[in-house]
Amino acid sequence: METLAETIWFSEKRKELMFLLLEGAKTSEEIETKMGVSWRSMMLPVKELKEMDLLVFEDTKYKLSTIGRLVTENAKPVSDIMNILDKNTDYWASRDLQAIPRKFCRRLGELGDFSLIEPELKDMFELPESYVASISRSSHIMSVLSFFHPSYLSMFSDMASKGIEISVLLTESVWQRIKEDFQEQKGRLENIDNAHVFVYQHGSIPPGIVVTDVFLLLSIFNKQGRYDHRDILSFDESALQWGKDLFLHYVEGSMKVI
Template structure:
């Protein structure tokens, strides 16, 4: 007889079925449709899971047992994280992940479906068009700027002037650069009631983040501490919540300046 770990990790169909049933009980027809497989191909995985008491059949529906739910709830975050890392293992292997608190590292799988933005040389210092468009349609923006890009400053000033709520965390070098060379934009932002500016001071540099009610853009430095213009872009709700939690982590270690 297989162990519980073998039951879920040694069969893709058993694993996906258990994760599907986390959403609630399903009929055989619903399982077929949502998993995109024939019921015939699922008969053996269902039988195997029933034999070790991970699921049962009742009132025409398949349901996780108490043990099955416990196993699936603990296994899914691990599986989701592995899926995220597998998509671009070379990217993740070269990131400085120490800037992400452990509790959010354990939730890395919430980034889910994302795109890795790698601009061409001619577009290296410009924001992706879809990001600019989404910023103009966002109702609220939370952002950490740990490296200076004048595009952000001009866009944030523009959208804030239209009433968009903006919470901005700046590292000290970025704040000093704005004060020295962009005094007009700084003064304009500080006058608006819908804008809050915070200064982050610590020994290490946080990632740059833009998270709104529409998307997440995450810029992680590589292990050498450099920004290599490779960004993560996601529109999934779980990714937006993950990004907001990361922003709030750094906000807690910042002081308000405007």
């Protein structure tokens, strides 16, 4: 007889069905549609899950049992993060995640179906086109920056002046650079009610995070402590929530300067 772990991990259909039912009870027709398979092909996985007391059938719908929900709620984050790491193993193996708190590393699976943006050498210091196109459709922006990029400062000032809610978190060194060399742009931000600037005061932060209501752009230092312009871009709702939560975590250790 299979163990609970074997029941989930040794069958893709059983695993996907249990993950689907985390959303709520489903009829056989809904399961067919959501999973894109025939019900006949699901009959054996359903039978096996019922025999393991992981699945119950009530009022024409299938749902997870108490044990099934407990197991699935713990298994799904593991599956999600394995999918993330499998997608770009070389990239993740070369990253230094120390600037990202452990509780957020455990949630990396929430990045979902992300793209890895690697600009050509000639475009290395330009903002990614997909980023520029997406940010123009955003109604609010939260950004973490540990390096100075004048294009970001001008863009954020312009967008804030159009009524878009802007919250930017900087390192002390970036803030000093802005105060010394970009007083005009600083003054513009100070005169806009919907612009907020914070300076982080506790340890290190990633080279860059931008999260809006449309997308998440994440930059992570490599193991040599350098930003190599390889960025993660995701439009998944779970990624947006992850990015927002991470930004608010950094804000808790920051001082508001604008």
